[in-house]
Amino acid sequence: MSVPMSADRFLGALRAEGLTVVQVGAWRTHNRNHKGPWGPVNGVMIHHTVTRGTAYSVELCRDGDSDLPGPLCHGVIGKDGRVHLVGYGRANHAGAGDSDVLAAVIAERRLPPDNQADTDGNRHFYGFECVNLGDGEDPWPAVQLDAIARAAAAVCRVHGWGSRSVLGHLEWQPGKIDPKGFTMDSMRARVAERLK
Numbered sequence: 001m002s003v004p005m006s007a008d009r010f011l012g013a014l015r016a017e018g019l020t021v022v023q024v025g026a027w028r029t030h031n032r033n034h035k036g037p038w039g040p041v042n043g044v045m046i047h048h049t050v051t052r053g054t055a056y057s058v059e060l061c062r063d064g065d066s067d068l069p070g071p072l073c074h075g076v077i078g079k080d081g082r083v084h085l086v087g088y089g090r091a092n093h094a095g096a097g098d099s100d101v102l103a104a105v106i107a108e109r110r111l112p113p114d115n116q117a118d119t120d121g122n123r124h125f126y127g128f129e130c131v132n133l134g135d136g137e138d139p140w141p142a143v144q145l146d147a148i149a150r151a152a153a154a155v156c157r158v159h160g161w162g163s164r165s166v167l168g169h170l171e172w173q174p175g176k177i178d179p180k181g182f183t184m185d186s187m188r189a190r191v192a193e194r195l196k
Contacts, residue, residue, distance in 0.1 A: 031089025062086035081147035094121025097172035149190035
């Protein structure tokens with residue numbers, strides 16, 4: 001368990017991992033903290049956007065919609081590998097998920113099946129939305145996959161976490177399928193390699 005890093009440290013960690021970062025508006029103070037606490041933080045969650053195009057995806061993830069106000073994540077990772085920071089603090093990305101999964105993330109052990117939604121994930125996870133239609137056919141360019149691994153590794157490095165602190169939305173909340181098109185085991189392997 002960790003106290004969330006400052007917004008400036010987050011930005012610095014991403015850049016130190018070799019990422020190109022785009023700062024969108026007043027991202028440092030754009031959050032949902034009035035709805036509940038952010039922290040202690042325990043891991044990094046990966047999502048796909050179910051959208052096409054970086055500009056639209058960034059706008060949606062920053063602003064949300066009438067049903068789910070933004071920010072919908074902390075960073076949006078485009079197909080070109082750039083990370084667009086849209087918010088910092090509590091974000092509407094993880095939703096309610098499985099307390100057994102949270103315990104496994106904290107212990108950095110293999111994740112159990114997510115079969116309940118009894119824990120507030122928005123409190124516990126950094127979130128990255130990755131631009132992809134999520135249909136299993138939209139490609140994941142190598143530069144985007146590399147950026148996802150770098151972003152997750154950047155957060156893990158600051159907090160002293162291993163790759164088992166990285167999970168997909170589909171491993172947290174019953175009924176979710178994201179990210180679709182690569183396995184989280186393969187992504188954790190990439191993160192582990194970066195953390196060596």
